[in-house]
Amino acid sequence: MSFSDIRTQRQIKEARSHASHVGSSPDLMIEESTPALAPLFGTLPPSVEVRTNQETGRGVYAKERLTKGGVIFGSKPPVYVLSTKNLEHFCSSCIAPAPTSGLKRCTLCKNLWYCNATCQNNDWALHKKECDAMRRWAAGAPSLDVAIPAEPIRCLGRVLWGRRKQGLDSVWTREIDAMQSHRTSLPPEATESHTHLAHAVIRYLGLTAPEELVPFGINNAAGIVDLMSRFATNSITLTSAALAPLGVCVSPSVALINHSCEPNAVVVFPRSIKDHPTQEPEAQVIAIRDIAPDEEIFTSYIDTTLPRAHRQAALSTTYNFACKCTLCSKPPKPDPREALACPKNCGGSCPFPSEEGPLTRCVKCKSAVASTDSVLDALRIGQEALQKATSLQFADLPKAQQLTTNIIPILTSAKALSSSHPLLALARLHQSLLLAAFPPNLTQDALDGLIRASSASVTGLSAVLPPGHPARALALAELGKLLAVDEPAPHAAAGSTFPPSGPARLRLACDTLIRARDELAISFGERNGGGEVGREVREMVVRVERELAAWGQGIRNVIEDTPGRAR
Numbered sequence: 001m002s003f004s005d006i007r008t009q010r011q012i013k014e015a016r017s018h019a020s021h022v023g024s025s026p027d028l029m030i031e032e033s034t035p036a037l038a039p040l041f042g043t044l045p046p047s048v049e050v051r052t053n054q055e056t057g058r059g060v061y062a063k064e065r066l067t068k069g070g071v072i073f074g075s076k077p078p079v080y081v082l083s084t085k086n087l088e089h090f091c092s093s094c095i096a097p098a099p100t101s102g103l104k105r106c107t108l109c110k111n112l113w114y115c116n117a118t119c120q121n122n123d124w125a126l127h128k129k130e131c132d133a134m135r136r137w138a139a140g141a142p143s144l145d146v147a148i149p150a151e152p153i154r155c156l157g158r159v160l161w162g163r164r165k166q167g168l169d170s171v172w173t174r175e176i177d178a179m180q181s182h183r184t185s186l187p188p189e190a191t192e193s194h195t196h197l198a199h200a201v202i203r204y205l206g207l208t209a210p211e212e213l214v215p216f217g218i219n220n221a222a223g224i225v226d227l228m229s230r231f232a233t234n235s236i237t238l239t240s241a242a243l244a245p246l247g248v249c250v251s252p253s254v255a256l257i258n259h260s261c262e263p264n265a266v267v268v269f270p271r272s273i274k275d276h277p278t279q280e281p282e283a284q285v286i287a288i289r290d291i292a293p294d295e296e297i298f299t300s301y302i303d304t305t306l307p308r309a310h311r312q313a314a315l316s317t318t319y320n321f322a323c324k325c326t327l328c329s330k331p332p333k334p335d336p337r338e339a340l341a342c343p344k345n346c347g348g349s350c351p352f353p354s355e356e357g358p359l360t361r362c363v364k365c366k367s368a369v370a371s372t373d374s375v376l377d378a379l380r381i382g383q384e385a386l387q388k389a390t391s392l393q394f395a396d397l398p399k400a401q402q403l404t405t406n407i408i409p410i411l412t413s414a415k416a417l418s419s420s421h422p423l424l425a426l427a428r429l430h431q432s433l434l435l436a437a438f439p440p441n442l443t444q445d446a447l448d449g450l451i452r453a454s455s456a457s458v459t460g461l462s463a464v465l466p467p468g469h470p471a472r473a474l475a476l477a478e479l480g481k482l483l484a485v486d487e488p489a490p491h492a493a494a495g496s497t498f499p500p501s502g503p504a505r506l507r508l509a510c511d512t513l514i515r516a517r518d519e520l521a522i523s524f525g526e527r528n529g530g531g532e533v534g535r536e537v538r539e540m541v542v543r544v545e546r547e548l549a550a551w552g553q554g555i556r557n558v559i560e561d562t563p564g565r566a567r
Ligand SMILES: C[S@@+](CC[C@H](N)C(=O)[O-])C[C@H]1O[C@@H](n2cnc3c(N)ncnc32)[C@H](O)[C@@H]1O
Pocket: 055, 056, 057, 058, 059, 178, 179, 180, 233, 234, 255, 256, 257, 258, 259, 260, 318, 319, 320, 321, 322, 323, 324, 325
């Protein structure tokens, strides 16, 4: 298997910025007869129902047993937009990546691209108004880099045109209006950012004053703040089948689901509707463990590999609530997100020290950590480096890589667990930076380094995420694929070296890919065969098993051909 076979999130992101179709494709003319808007709401199946409780508002509950890996429900979001940097690289209608033959561009605004005229026609009902608005916006833009409005503005534009088109009494509008708003309890910063966004949306729609929003069913200032707050609280990231963020969408049925830091379900876009691409992008809610009747279905709104304080801050800022899930109210002691390995290596771990409580001991053998000051320093420097490297990752890749390369050993020598924060986040970033900077002429050292980085991410993620969590399943798939790459210069077997070489490496690749295949089938749905990535991994398993069989046969042949071999 060659390195070019490896498709990872990072590469997909990179591929987007190097796609060659732009400019080489013919522009699309709009056909006059356009179909009416398709029915937009995914109806909930009889296996679940909406119930309301005082503390969390509406939520979705299982009415019958739902099995792990089962698709609880799926629906095409009524409103979705690509982020600006993805517009040229994905179809704005079905969100498929550009084929090798290229995408075709809207001749009028020249901003949106489609697979073909069918996709363009399917999008026209919403793009028609958007097309005018985008041209008007570009004409008034002070510079080229702001000639296309940011995705929240475009998404809200589509919500408002959709309301008018579907009717203010339609199910479409009523479902959007029923989504949770936090208007009455917004912190001042949120009110300020909502006000800015509202002004931009009004300008984008070609209106001169908020009063002109009345035909869109927004009758006063409270209505505008409600709309912005609903968008902030309920919009979700539109992702690729490999979880690469592509844009933003609003799906009132998915938005009914409440949050837990220990979710029993996930929202993914597995891209499994091969026969009906017009139904893509489909958001699917998938059970990642068995769910009993009457149990509430929870997804996670945030990265649950983060420690409690970070999760609580993110949930409070964006979603306006304090999470009381089991992980938040009764965290494990110690939490692997915030722990060091035992100083005596007994196999136990110690909670991170803090400024207020610098003394920490191994929970198993009670050995005390001696130099807690240096641990606190390492954690502080690690957090700063993570922020800096994250912000530099696209603008200055070598600098970002230098930061992760220097900081990870400091945290490891402070004995931070691979699942702890910020080490796990740095390891994941480091892996993606290495991949982005991969030399065209693959060396054994570079490949082995990347495999070690990928393995560190898998170890960390496996300690904090349950089997079948999409982030964990995708990390396993990446590791398996890297292990399956042909070695440029295999080294002689040397006991405990990682990664191994030769057949041992291939065997490890096979085992890892099989684990990935099984976990992907949970996270991206069994009936979807684990989605696009699952399909790719299944094909790889077959190829690696074939290669392993060929190795075995080769060895048998050598043995049989050896002169003097005992019969
Ligand atoms: C996407 S909506 C979920 C559906 C919402 N409960 C409703 O009634 O429409 C997100 C909002 O639901 C509430 N919520 C979600 N999960 C919660 C939780 N675990 N605890 C308390 N409130 C929660 C918060 O108000 C949050 O801003």
